[in-house]
Amino acid sequence: MQNPKNMLASITGNTKILGVIADPVSQARTPVMANTLLDERGLLGAFAMLPMQVSAEGFPAFIAGLRAMKNFGGAVVSMPHKIVTSSLVDELTPEARLVGAVNVVRRNQDGRLIGTILDGEGFVAGLVGAGYNVRGAHVLLVGAGGAASAIAFALAKHGCTSLCIKNRTPERASALLARVSHAYPQVKISAEVYSNDHYDVAINATSLGMKPSDELPIAKGLIWQCDLIAECVIAPEMTPLLLEASGQGKVVQTGVPMLAAQMNLMLAFMGAE
Template sequence: MLASITGNTKILGVIADPVSQARTPAMANRLLDERGRLGDFVMLPMQVSAEDFPAFITGLRALKNFGGAVVSMPHKAVAAHLADELTPKARLVGAVNVIRRNGDGRLIGTKLDGEGFVAGLAGAGYSVKDAHILLVGAGGAASAIAFALAKHGCASLCIQNRTPDRVSALSERVRHAYPQLEVTTAIHETSHYDIAINATSLGMKPNDELPIANPLIRHCDLVAECVIAPEMTPLLQEASGQGKVIHTGVPMLAAQMHLMLAFMGAE
């Protein structure tokens, strides 16, 4: 690999804090190698604090051999405000998870979590079409997933989060974009869900509470994660113990990787 890195190599990044758990660099570089593009591009981890993130983004505009970056927690929402231009999808969601640098130094942001999540499910044989879905979370990833679920024809969507205002705001935005979709924020004793999704960061740390309570898991057929590391989160362990079908967060990242590299010009 080192021999293939030259003065012409375009640098791609994964910007997060922390970043040590990120699988994206290894997956991206493996894919670039398979395509014969490793050396033309290389992806590196970039640990940047929230405090330093605005200055870092300014610096990227000046870095002429910077091609783009995957933007991860906690920077997704702020990156949408700092980018010079957003795709329609990113404007709808209000966050970005990929940026690219144009030749003139302008940074363009888009959001691919939602399409990646749906594609990851489809690759495992599960469709969201006509499904009744519980989505836990109201941040950037959850927002992207909510709009993607609606776009791909889910029958109903119940959104839950610890912050009621964020749930209300997200549900209203989804209803406005997809008025035919039943969007709720309340869980009833008789509620049943074909798919339950954790789109929060809960599960990344060993002592995190379960994002979906034990009794509610019993009302879900398939339990899916967005957390990638650890791959087998406490939520998935609990759901598996209850005999539920589980789906890890890794397929979402794998499905997104092709889309991310294409957006950054590393096809």
């Protein structure tokens, strides 16, 4: 670990800039986690990650500018930009094409931007690393955006038995379920929750919980029907949903393991190896 003076001296005109792009971005833990990993590997200075707050209105112009920034190495893309990024980059990995969203972008030397999605693999790795099973599980997933889509496909890929998707816009949930069913026909899918249903894992893959005034993404009564409640929201670490679930005696998992599991994959994709 470098001392602060050496850390500052390591940032030079040759440093490759990495970013985390979101709006808001103040809650992001990614820069600290990434720069700590880079420092531990002796790569801080060759690369450095910075927060980049970009509005939805300014996002297309910002992405265009990244092509011209020769010392830009890549960026982690967070809410609300994951889905639109898939239409703005020059090339998508097979995973990103399947999901229809991007959460990591790499800039090639020729200025072309390549996008992939690692939310799903990161989430599953976080669950498995904590000792929970995905194979054979009955899962409730709340959300149908970029992160939720990636998680849905990853859960199906890793062998969940059934997947129920709930979203404030039912049509988006149905569309996502249809895509998952087409790719993984062996998974039992549903958009309806019934009073006698039981779920091994329930996941909040929406942004609800970032603000104290947010409603619970999973109703109190429905929490009772689930064994494990897992979050994708990073800050606050203990969201109102997790606090409610803990109060009901449920096992909870914060969003941090998902992000931690992704960091190595993200840095590798952006060339910081």
